[in-house]
Amino acid sequence: MKLALSHGYTSIIVETDSEVVINVFVDDTYVSHSKDTLISDGKFLIRQFRNFKMVHVLQEGNQCADFLAHCGQSSTWGTTILDELPEGLTPLLDCDALKVSFRRIR
Template structure:
């Protein structure tokens, strides 16, 4: 899509470690990790960071969506219904309390 920079935030420390550490994983997981590494390298100024779910409501929204979706790669060209408000809140650093 021609991006020159991108910031990827995830609330999974395990994902960040898997991307940056050289380890062997089961085939299905390894394929996904290799795909992520490839995509990150396609953007010259890219960062992958861990954030608590309170710090990025969109990441939490997508993680929850992924729990109920079939196993596959999904590329979103526009925000899903319900994400626009979260994007605005994240951009404006609106506080979010964790519910237990």
């Protein structure tokens, strides 16, 4: 969200396969504790957007997120900012845009 704001975006749609995340950030069913800085920061960032929407998608419907999550598992701890698309992501972006779903086999 910080990256989107820094690029001047005022509207954003966040897709997640976690209903818990939606409950915490959008439905406000999570009672925040003062030490939950990640949640507090996220809620603050959400309020900075003119239009914000968070929607639930099945993992099979968001191949890009699945791909990037697996990339993240092999990286060092912390935030990784990509300057260019990792090899193999472009075809998945096309499929996500067309709402093509895939069966997960692992």
